Amino acid sequence: MRFIKIALLVVVLGAILLFAGIQYLLSQPAPEGFPILEYHMVQEANPDKAYEYNVPPAEFEAQLDYLEQQGYTTISIRDYLRAKKGLQQLPDKPVILTFDDGYETNYTELLPILEKRGLKATIFMVGNDIGKENYMSWDQLKDIQHRGVEIGSHTANHLPLTSMSLAEARDEVKLSKLLMEWNGMDTIYTLSYPNGKYDKELLDMLKEEEYLAAVTGDAGLNTFETNPYLLQRINIPHPLFGLTEFKWRLLKGRIMTQLGINQH
Numbered sequence: 001m002r003f004i005k006i007a008l009l010v011v012v013l014g015a016i017l018l019f020a021g022i023q024y025l026l027s028q029p030a031p032e033g034f035p036i037l038e039y040h041m042v043q044e045a046n047p048d049k050a051y052e053y054n055v056p057p058a059e060f061e062a063q064l065d066y067l068e069q070q071g072y073t074t075i076s077i078r079d080y081l082r083a084k085k086g087l088q089q090l091p092d093k094p095v096i097l098t099f100d101d102g103y104e105t106n107y108t109e110l111l112p113i114l115e116k117r118g119l120k121a122t123i124f125m126v127g128n129d130i131g132k133e134n135y136m137s138w139d140q141l142k143d144i145q146h147r148g149v150e151i152g153s154h155t156a157n158h159l160p161l162t163s164m165s166l167a168e169a170r171d172e173v174k175l176s177k178l179l180m181e182w183n184g185m186d187t188i189y190t191l192s193y194p195n196g197k198y199d200k201e202l203l204d205m206l207k208e209e210e211y212l213a214a215v216t217g218d219a220g221l222n223t224f225e226t227n228p229y230l231l232q233r234i235n236i237p238h239p240l241f242g243l244t245e246f247k248w249r250l251l252k253g254r255i256m257t258q259l260g261i262n263q264h
């Protein structure tokens, strides 16, 4: 009984300290930088299969409403790279929407929402999954790029690049890029690391293979000083607590940057 009381006290004190710490951080000026959001699929959950990463369309639209209320404007990674070179201006509060893996519902569910609202987005394709069941077909992929969605690579086979030799990792990023370009798509210049796994030597290799930027799964905000091959990204999986969870995830990005945890 006594142990339970002490344990309870520790938990309550811990929660108070955490809350006070977050309140303190939020009372400080917001750090510079803009968020890149990491989605996978906008679709209803499949009852036969627990999709951990699906965001239902109504929840996604509520998130977009919130971003709009907060004054955010969507940009592409290309816009960011051009602005960094002084070739264009960015809006006051940019945000980049990214989608990993290239699911077919990106075409059937996501694209109509983007077009209805005039939003930009970036989709990272797994080269060898294009045209497979539940993934976008070549026709859908070419059409979505033609309609203004930025397409990047998520490698050829979605294996963590740190689990293989550098030569094999080079093949993974090279083949996915060439496969899409040889099939008539515009230049592929961005990469999303499978499972968010990267290491130092991959960054030089990506540059050699003519990639201009890559996104991680490390939460945080981005500025022109951020390493372009280690862009910070805030994960948005299936929400369990609605819009409140979305706001907390955005705050997490801000707080990680404020505390300098795993920032590039």
Ligand SMILES: [Zn+2]
Pocket (backbone or CB within 6 Å): 100, 101, 154, 158, 194, 195
């Ligand atoms: Zn993935």
